[in-house]
Amino acid sequence: MARSTCYNSKLTVFVVGLLLAGGANCADTQAQFYSFDALQLDNGGKDVDISLLEEGVQLPGIYQVDIVINGKIIDAGEIPFHLEKNSVGKPFLQACLTREQVRRYGIKAANYPALFQVSNSLSRECAHISAIPQATESFKFSRRQLLLSIPQVALIPHYSGIAPRETWNDGIPAFLMNYQAGYTQSTYQRGTLSSNNLNLQLEPGVNLGAWRLRNLTTWQKFGSQKGQWQTSYTYAERGLYGIKSHLTLGERFTPSDIFDSIPFRGAMLETDDAMIPYNQREFAPIVQGVAQTQARIEVKQNGYVIYSTTVAPGPFSLAELPATTSGGDLQVTVFESDGRRQIFTVPYNTPAIALRQGFLKYNVMAGQYRPSESEVDRAIIGQATLMYGLPWNLTTYGGAQWAERYQAGQLGMGVSLGNIGALSIDSTLSHGKKWNENAQYGKTWRLRYSKSFESTNTGVALAGYQYSSSGYNSLSDVIDTYHTGNHVFYSGDFKDEQNFYGSWFNGNTHRRKSRVSLTISQPLGRWGGIYLGATRETFWGNLRDQNEFSARYTSPMISGIYWSVSLAQRKWNYPLINISGENKTDRTIDFWISIPLNRNTEHDIHMNYQMQRNSVKQKVQSIGINGYAFDRQLYWDINEQLAKTSYTQSNQDSGNFNLKWNGTYGTLNGGYGYSKWDRHMSAGVEGGVIIHQNGITLGHKLGKTTALIEVPGGSNISVMGGEGVKTDFRGYTTLSYLVPYQDNTIRLDPVTFPRDVSIQKTDVKVIPTEGAVVPAVFSSRVGARAVITLIRLNGKPVPFGAVASIVDQAESINNTGIVGEDGEVYMTGLPTKGKIKVQWGKGLRYNCYSSFYLKNSNEVADIYNFTDVCK
Template structure:
């Protein structure tokens, strides 16, 4: 699919929330971790998830510095299943199910999906999935409705053997889903609205595994699920976001509901946002949060920002003030904050991160009233190739290798932290597959004695490839000479200077001065400004005997 234009690429959900301290964030899909990072105190946003499927549920686990663990789920799905006419999307896989700790089965599992864009703005799609105790079949149709938006409908039939000791204990059922999406002229984006109803005998694969394994956390099969997400732009700088979801189960009377509300805006250079979230069921409120966040840019450092936020969590107010910013060309980032709540508990946090040429390094220290936490993290990449082993802070799925032969400390504009090593190699962490990627060297900071013919090239990698971008380069002596004839008169403007091999080295400028690039050692140069013998001369010099001023060799030459 990545061979198609960007507009046809698949959708990925955005995870938003609020951390009370420097916390570890882990995102799981079907019980398995797919993303892990540290987030600073305050609102966070994860927008770079890569998921294997187009819909499902994500479990977000936030572990605070004081050991408090908060969990919540976020359903996600594409707006529609629509593909352009003539586009096919298909997948097939087979393997052994890597069962979670509660599962008793690790049998083989196979699945396949197929979607085809047809005429009349429609897409037909379907899929098969199964193993020795579970089979499911899905068929569906998506339709673009023009000004009314887009709508899709699908039905899934499942068959599951839920008791491993009784082959006669089987359940089967149907699940029906309708999804709708539309952007309105009022700049309102109904990102996703969907409803799914399942009969009592229907099981998805995860439910079948949990029931078959007698998992104590198995709540029963899902009866219905409602999801909606609305985004609204207000004016030039404001936006409003609402997310709501509700789930009910056949074996339980109560329903689980979650909603999130956020409003962000800007006044001059001050950014502020309001947010609220609540998860509840029919019996009681599980968790409720309200908050206000204000950020003010400061006039010192690089991208330095002061932030104050106040948050109410389970009826308790928490206050936080922090300062964050970047330094050393954004390679170093820092954050310091203090917090206080109504119970008198206080804490302070300091975190640093540095992106070195060989690794990404980080450290965080949190000191609270009754706890303290120290966290250290380091990550990097190793690339083995024909000429050796290279190191870097990170590598994406598709990446590159720069080679500027034997020229060290050459930077690249694609990644400010990457610089060539002593052998002239540097990693390009991220490249876009099946796209033209311009690789640009930072030639503005080259040593005067380095000469690169062309500091820009283009590569078009396949997905998962590591491509090499070579830049012919050499070390030369930069010589600034003031040329005179034997009478002491400056040589004519525009005279051509060449070496013994006839290679043009430079042109005489004003006052007889010329800037030459040549090899080190003893040299003979030839100067010509006409065709007669009186309009040419030669001079000799040795670069080793020339004084060095600001990276250039400087000397007065008499041309005879």
């Protein structure tokens, strides 16, 4: 068998020159043409008849090649090739593709029963592409390409952005868990008071086939209080690929495309948008902002965290939010590494509904109401929705919700207006009975419009709600009034502003009458980008209108400098807060600029300045410096802040220093901060762990879909695209946030390869299903590399074309190479001490043995070079 390898470019030039010289001499003396690739000199095989070289045919074996279908490279890897003969009896090499490979390449194998046949030489089943009418196969050895020409009717349709269904990979069985532990010590009023807080967050999960089991459990301990455990959710889910749907059992949310999103505990079956091509998907929100330091972004809807990620300092744009899992405005919190927080609201409404003709989208849920407040009753609820694309660019949709004290139904129609956008209108009728009130009937009309102007990249979403009667209620409006004791409107927990106000509205008779919102995002190319958002709400009763407005401009990067300015204003009327009855206005103006001090990509250092004015702290200024070190594994930042409040008119200085280390086995962080009133220190650790059939792998926090990378024998190798992501001592690591149902390319950094490891290909493609732990295995060979000159006892070099193999005491062949001119052979994976068997024909007369000890050899650029006698 012949096995290829990848090695130093200087050596490649050397061996190619060596081979060309050898080929020229042989052509002169024997009038024969030798056509084999110098890059394939280091191969893995046995019992090879080198007389094939004289017929212009390459050696059968395993070769590293690109697979090209209809002119497009779709895969690369090691492919076995065996000898076949054509109609005139001339030998040629034919690839042996497996059923799995044919499936991944999107060929309709079931339509061609004769496609797979058993190869006599390999004693295994191989695909014969010629069984497909008008299909051809060609092996371009010099370019190391397997060219397949397949008629389009024999290929599974490949929609934009989505890989063929047959190529999806459910991954391996595994136990996986994210963990995050933190400790904070605070000292107040010059040491007279202190507190120690501990927290632990665990996200365990199990993957088994297409099933995924997930849980989130937290533990917190404040000071001398007893620690408390809390489970946020537990659910099991899986994809139903044949019907492009998703089944969930446990605690989740309903989608918000027709009704408001509902938290539930039960079962839900719905269309899975992630399996739908991009051109058939619906709108998803984009959250944009600016982080002053390396920060964690947390996005909430209806009091629940729906998304969390970590971003580097500077502008960020989050386009991967799970739009269909919840509804309502997005509450975004930016947790800066120095302890500061930015909080802002992104108005979000589901867009106009307009589906393609014949496309069906549905959702069915039954279970128990799961509110964010523990005092609310757990009522039995259900929901069913349906959307269907009709001819003439029309879409019809509707649905129903039900509970013991609530029923609602909706019907609507959407229309695609082509270049103008999409428009939908619907009406909902409701019947509900709140606690201690009579039953109420009501209805609401809703108008939605959305448009993305591709020529300018402008995104517009406009939604207007008009509640035509004061008796209209949503399901949550009714159920949330049934509290334990039924004498309070809210839980009394004021820590979450959005939950508090939402609870007050749910229990209050002042219901929303109308709501209109508008969002516009406009990239300006080399001039930066702007974002505008506005919302206006009116209410039944004596409450005044509530208005929110936000605007932001982000500059382009010029010589590494970028800046942003934003304005946010919120005008509300909450009687519990605003005793005077006048509208309360919060207004914030923010300016931020970042200037690079070092343009080194591995040790980026930036100076940041921020000025903020708002209603409480009239003026806040901060200046800081942050950067990276040690190949961007270490992040650090120092910040000093000066605040002047409206009620004291005195300066309040504060400062912070933070460190974060992204290591191979997880992330460590620590910090120290001070102000006029307190001192605090913090330390934490976070990461992810996967237990699989080959052992335990520790790494960074795991995203929903993850690759388990394996490089046999390759430790401390960096994975491109992940800061601090390196293989462990066994050659394993993880890379998360893969895109499900699509091609994902995982690449290794060749600069970090150990000197004794040869990796044949530095990138691997995977197509995981959602939530999968998909293996990404890189073929490697561990051992030294050497150019060996083999001389026979008569002083002549070993014959050109002979096969040199590393053998053990049992004569088992580990790897082989082909001898070039003057007895030279390039080999990889060599042990420090070993034996080489050289064969150039059949019988004992045509072989010899050579022993080597690398420590006695010269080494240049990690390649040994020595001469030995073959006996």
